[in-house]
Amino acid sequence: MIQGLLISSVPLVLAALGGLISDFSGYLAVFLEGTISLGSFLVWLIGLQTGSLATGFVVSIIIAGLIGWLLSRFVAQTGANPFVVALAVNVGSQGLTETLSVLFFNTKGVLRDPRFPSADGMLFFWIALILMGTASFIVYRTPFGLRLRASGRSPQVLLYRGIDPLRYRDIAWILAAMLAAFAGGVLTIKIGAYAPGGTTGQGWIALVIVYLGFRRVWGVALAAIVFTFIQFLGIEAQAALAIPSTLLLGLPSLLALILYILSQVLRKE
Secondary structure: OHHHHHHHHHHHHHHHHHHHHHHHOOOOOOOHHHHHHHHHHHHHHHHHHHOOHHHHHHHHHHHHHHHHHHHHHHHHHHOOOHHHHHHHHHHHHHHHHHHHHHHHHOOOOOEOOOOOOOOOHHHHHHHHHHHHHHHHHHHHHOHHHHHHHHHHHOHHHHHHOOOOHHHHHHHHHHHHHHHHHHHHHHHHHHHOOEOOOOOOOHHHHHHHHHHHOOOOHHHHHHHHHHHHHHHHHHHHHHHHHOOOHHHHHHHHHHHHHHHHHHHHHHHHO
16 A cells, blocks of 8 residues: 555656746746646657657657746746746647547547556656655755755845846756656556546646645655545545545645645744
8 A cells, every 4th residue: 555655646746846846946837737737648649659658758758848948938038927828838738638639549538558558656656756866965955956946035146146047947947847747647657548637636736735845855745645645545535435526526626725724824833
C-alpha cells in the first residue's frame, strides 16, 4: 500500500514542484492544468506512434517547455495579464487535445491500445525524488537559486545589479511547464490509457499544494503525499459507504480548499 501511495503521489509532486518554482519567480504558473492535460495526451500519442515511452516523454516535455517560454515572452512583450493568458492556455489545451484525438484516433473518448508501452511505476517515483533533491539543492544552495527567489521577492535588487528578473520568470515557467507535462505523462502511464478529463483539477490542486507545503521544496513533496493519501481514503470510503460518485469527484478540490485554509491559519499562528 505504501508503494502504491508513493507512486500515486508522483504526478502531484512533480506538478507542485513546477508550481513552487514558478512561485519563486513571483508569477504562479496558473497554466499547470493545461500543460498537464497536454502532456498526458502527447505521451500517449507519441509513445504509441514510436513504441518508445522515453521518446514520448522527451518530446512532450520539450513542447511544454517551449509553450512555457513563449507564454512568458508574450506576457513580457505585450504586458498582458499573466493570469488571463495562462487561463487561455488551459482552455486551448483542451481544444488542441480533442482535435488531435479526432485527427489520429477518430474519437474524443478514452484511448486504449495494447501496443502502448508500459513502465514500472517506482521508476517515476525515484525520478521524482531525484528531481526534488536537485531542486532543493539548486534553490537553496546556489547563486542561481538565490537570484530566482530574489526575482520574486526583491526584483529591484536584481535590476540594481544589472540582472533582468523577467529572465528568471522565463526559466521558471519553462521548468513549470516541463514538470507539468511530465506529471501528465505519468498519469497516463498509471492508468495505461488516455482519458479525456482524467487530469481535470490536478493543476489547481498542485497550486494549492505549493502553499500547503509552506512554499518549501520538501514541504511540497510531503503535502502532495498526504493529499494523495486523503484521496485514497476518500475512494475507499466511497466503496464502503456508497458515497455518490459526483460527490467523490468534487472531494479533492474541497479537501484542497480546507487544507489550504488550515495552512494559512497555522502560518499566522
